[in-house]
């Protein structure tokens with residue numbers, strides 16, 4: 001499992017977040033994938049306030065309690081909203097520029113890779129939002145992911161994580177789904193990002209349906225429950241140690 005952090009020269013999303021923080025605007029944050037056409041992440045969306053957040057995220061923030069860890073926190077939008085609600089939150093991210101921005105915005109942030117087990121504090125809530133399951137990478141890494149979650153959760157604690165079932169991408173006109181079961185799991189996406197002339201390395205980013213997430217949680221001795229279902233195959237799950 002890769003547990004390193006990024007350097008600023010290979011941190012396109014962090015550079016976009018940094019520009020937006022400094023100047024109130026940013027250039028295009030471009031997203032490439034071997035599976036899709038080129039896309040773009042609107043950088044201002046990464047700075048969304050509680051009111052601008054989708055209901056799924058608002059539900060997650062309201063449910064977060066105790067000592068909270070915001071994993072892959074980006075600009076710190078969720079951490080800032082949680083602090084505003086009087087909650088106790090720490091943020092981690094592999095992006096040096098995002099961590100710098102979070103510190104400047106008053107977030108208690110550290111540049112840490114989620115998989116680095118020299119980081120071994122305990123949290124009552126682990127929050128992973130904006131396709132939080134992305135950090136798992138590929139389905140075969142699900143056991144290692146949940147092992148790490150169990151190390152970080154305090155007794156009685158829970159993971160709040162969102163994802164989307166990408167099966168809709170394979171929907172035929174008659175409503176059936178054309179999925180090749182011999183192929184890799186359909187939610188395994190490779191991405192690469194570019195901001196100005198800064199191009200990041202390609203990485204695996206997993207989207208997973210609730211039943212598959214729940215299956216792997218149970219294999220690890222955990223229990224997943226559906227907290228919220230969005231309108232477009234997206235959902236929020238709570239995973240607990242029963």
Ligand code: SAH
Nearest residue numbers: 046072073074093094095112113114129130
């Ligand atoms: N949660 C934020 C940002 C989502 S983008 C939001 O909703 O706006 C995903 C973030 O996860 C990026 O900032 C990326 O740098 C970070 N990230 C990716 N892999 C990580 C890892 N292994 N450990 C910590 N952060 C990671």
